[in-house]
Amino acid sequence: MFDTMTFTKIAASLCGALLVLLLGKWAADELYHVNGHGDQAYVIDTGVDESAEEVVEVAFADVFAAADAGAGARVFRQCSACHKLEEGEHAVGPSLYGVVGREVDGTDYGSYSGALEEVADVWTPEHLNGFLENPRGYAPGTSMGYNGLRDVEDRANLIAYLQSVVN
Structure with a gap:
């Protein structure tokens, strides 16, 4: 009914079809790949100035x-993978309870990197903003493996939430 030769033919036909598909994709990429062959021949004036918009x-x-x-409570969900909000309860990272206004190494966490102590003494909202935007850029050598929050509103909301947890 279903012998080894039939199975071999089916497998070979699937491999052959895949090979033809990949070969066709490669040929199409070579034929239709545009490398930017100079400037546009004709530019249509739409009346809209496409110069760089001024970023405020x-x-x-x-x-x-x-x-x-x-809104900061929703942003904190990203942080909750490594940090806790309960006082003295640490996870992968230190507890963030009372972090706004606290000394940089002001908990019993124990494994703070020296990079943080070099950039700030106290976690002010401004220091937290810089650190949350780009941790490795703000404190080179930090052990925090997070890429950062790019949106300034998200950072402000998160800092306001961390500040409100204690109050």
């Missing part, structure tokens, strides 16, 4: 003044 840099203090701690 908003001061962190202004964003932090309008921060929403409720």
Whole structure:
């Protein structure tokens, strides 16, 4: 009914079909790949200025003044994989209970990297903002393996939430 030769033919036909598919993809990429052969021959004027839009840099203090701690609770879910909010209860990272206004190595966590102590003494909202934006860029050599929060509103909301947990 289903012998070894039949199974071998089915497997070989599947491999052959895959090979033909990959060969076809390679040929299509070679035929239709555009490497940018110079400037556009004709530019249609639409009346819209496509020059670089001016990006307005908003001061962190202004964003932090309008921060929403409720939205920060949702952002904290990312942090909760490594940090706890209970006082003295550590996980992979130190407890974040009372972190705003606390000394950088102000808990009994024990394995703080020296990189953090070099950039700040106390976790002010401004220091937390810089650290949360890009931990490795703000404190080179830090052991925190998080890539950072790019959105300034998310950072402000998270810091407001961490500040409200203690109060």
